[in-house]
Each structure stands twice: as C-alpha cells, then as structure tokens.
Amino acid sequence: MARTRGAVQQLLDTNLAVFNGLSVLLPTLRRQGRGALAIVSSVAGYRGLPNSLVYGPSKAALNNLADALYFDLHPIGVGVHLICPGFVDTPLTALNDFRMPGLIAPEAAARHIVDGFARG
Numbered sequence: 001m002a003r004t005r006g007a008v009q010q011l012l013d014t015n016l017a018v019f020n021g022l023s024v025l026l027p028t029l030r031r032q033g034r035g036a037l038a039i040v041s042s043v044a045g046y047r048g049l050p051n052s053l054v055y056g057p058s059k060a061a062l063n064n065l066a067d068a069l070y071f072d073l074h075p076i077g078v079g080v081h082l083i084c085p086g087f088v089d090t091p092l093t094a095l096n097d098f099r100m101p102g103l104i105a106p107e108a109a110a111r112h113i114v115d116g117f118a119r120g
Helices: 005-015 018-032 057-076 108-119
Strands: 036-040 081-085
Touching: 005 057, 018 036, 018 057, 036 057, 057 081, 081 108
Parallel strands: 036 081
Antiparallel strands: none
16 A cells, blocks of 8 residues: 555654653653553564554564563663554554454453553
C-alpha cells in the first residue's frame, strides 16, 4: 500500500509520540526511584508483516526503546513494561486484507493487559 509523505510522517509521529512523554516523565521517575512505564507497541515490531512498511519499523523502535529503558531504569527501581498486542479487532485491522491469526476483541486485549500488570 503506497503512502504519501504526509501519511508516513503522521504514522511516525503517532507511534513515536512516546518520546515526547518521556522527556516529561523520566526526570520524575528517576528522582523518585520508583514507579513504572508502560509502552504499547505491537507484534509487528518483531518482524515484517504485510502492508507495514512504516508501522512495523516504528513499533520496532518502541520495542528497542523499552529494552534500553529497562537497562537504565530497572537498577533504580523503576519498572518498564512493553505491551505488544497481536491482532485486535479494530477499525484499523478491519482494513487488513490478510489473515490475522489470533484476532481478539478489544475488551479481551484490555483484559490480558490488565492481568499482565496484576502479575507484575
């Protein structure tokens, strides 16, 4: 699927907006020496998928960011959680023209995320 330069930039801005929030959150978390960050990425960040020339690499950046943050923050008592949902039935995934194994409802995905937090 071809994307215009503007659409590519909008997708990158959306998926990488977490960097903007970190500039505000990290000083406080470091000072407190406690708390946690949760970064929502995607399984698309682990390997290439159809029609994800921009989406996948931007999610890979978030996966890498979470890894780096873990090494920096875990020693001072700040948790880092990387949430990588598979296929969630949303208006965006409805546009996909390929098989989506394990497609789940948004409510089920949210339940899995909350359960994961409860398990630590």
